[in-house]
């Protein structure tokens with residue numbers, strides 16, 4: 001029974017859904033880190049987290065069981081996605097569940113800054129009735145700059161416009177037409193906006209581009225008295241620059257919900273006048289938490305049940321219908337990959353896939369990923385390669401993979417051909433699907449044939465001379481290896497030929513050596529494929 005690990009606090013609705021999920025077990029283990037986290041992750045098939053736990057490369061090291069991680073929230077920066085991808089673990093998030101709550105929190109912080117709510121409250125509870133000191137400013141007619149006009153940025157903009165603010169923004173991935181529709185004046189850089197902003201709010205992930213967006217240099221050009229809000233990720237504003245800006249009076253206020261290191265209970269900003277800080281509460285509303293928890297549970301259970309992939313941040317989505325309609329072809333691609341991997345091992349330089357006929361109308365990326373998973377299977381440890389990690393691993397090994405599709409049919413209604421290049425030598429392997437679930441080998445070393453693409457295959461190249469098949473058959477008979485099926489392909493009568501035997505068992509090396517003693521046989525190989533109908537975990 002698949003097991004799911006809950007690593008951070010989830011809403012009761014999410015846990016109730018886990019309780020009700022049939023065919024799953026789950027456990028809640030909070031505040032895990034280090035070796036304890038690594039060991040725990042290795043005991044489960046799926047994991048659900050928020051921003052609390054840090055799923056580092058070390059915590060995933062050696063993990064051969066975990067198949068997916070769902071983040072009940074947006075930011076997946078607490079998960080080492082490269083490490084997860086390398087291990088074939090799907091990482092998913094719930095992108096919309098906390099959008100409004102986070103936009104509201106950022107807006108709430110902006111309002112708190114405009115009326116000195118935090119400092120005035122502190123002063124009053126300390127016994128002072130100071131009305132003059134906490135004179136505020138109106139939001140109406142002020143300019144707010146929004147960096148990052150995605151889901152949260154746009155919700156923030158709507159609210160700011162309702163408060164009659166001028167909204168300016170920067171996002172390299174939004175068109176000026178879309179920004180205009182939203183009532184936002186789009187700028188081409190943050191730098192251009194800085195002299196204009198009374199308020200600045202960021203709604204981007206932390207990336208090399210956004211890290212340190214506000215630093216000492218930015219403070220030189222920012223409008224004096226500007227108030228800054230960060231409800232996105234710690235580190236987008238340099239804390240030291242914020243402290244400096246508040247001390248010098250260049251900044252009128254700072255509001256933070258997120259910090260470079262979390263939890264953060266000590267900062268030079270804490271306690272400063274006109275600074276308001278919350279402990280990462282943007283998504284902490286009942287509504288948001290219910291939605292993200294329910295969605296995260298669904299993501300994990302659906303993936304483990306049917307292979308459905310939604311909202312993945314490290315692999316293309318796969319819906320159950322697509323998977324169902326492509327399963328047979330994905331199996332062919334995977335088996336062709338397995339065969340190519342065993343024939344070429346680590347010497348492969350490049351591989352070009354050709355999808356022809358009906359299969360050309362299917363998702364080529366997914367087919368290629370399936371082929372790559374097969375190609376790498378032998379090179380990986382147990383459970384190593386799958387559609388999530390295979391292309392990344394091949395790229396790391398310097399193998400170039402490309403594909404082309406043509407809906408024109410050849411001799412078969414569909415075919416998948418891999419042209420493999422190894423040190424200047426190219427060879428071809430091709431397959432097709434009979435019915436819904438009968439993969440067949442139709443091309444080997446450039447020769448047409450038709451053989452089962454399952455179980456133990458004995459492949460041999462030979463000169464097309466009489467007696468070869470009889471001789472090979474006799475040798476296997478002498479070694480008590482039963483031949484289930486036999487196929488041959490040749491370029492022309494008397495020319496180069498290939499033979500494929502489907503065997504009922506793995507032949508002993510002595511039988512292979514004996515076959516190779518025949519002068520007309522130039523090479524011979526045993527290849528092992530899964531039995532007919534046996535699918536890898538990610539295809540079931």
Ligand SMILES: NC(=O)C1=CN([C@@H]2O[C@H](COP(=O)(O)OP(=O)(O)OC[C@H]3O[C@@H](n4cnc5c(N)ncnc54)[C@H](O)[C@@H]3O)[C@@H](O)[C@H]2O)C=CC1
Nearest residue numbers: 074075148149150151152171173203204205209231282283
């Ligand atoms: N404080 C909290 O509790 C929460 C924080 N967040 C954080 O808020 C951030 C935004 O979330 P969403 O709006 O849902 O994401 P989103 O993906 O919808 O929007 C992000 C936007 O940032 C833009 N962007 C990326 N690089 C940029 C750059 N260098 N300059 C300007 N724009 C850039 C993207 O084009 C995109 O439009 C995320 O980092 C997320 O982790 C999200 C939810 C809760």
Ligand SMILES: O=C(O)C(=O)COP(=O)(O)O
Nearest residue numbers: 050051052073074075283
């Ligand atoms: O969704 C996000 O990106 C958040 O930052 C929310 O974090 P949380 O789930 O409240 O720990």
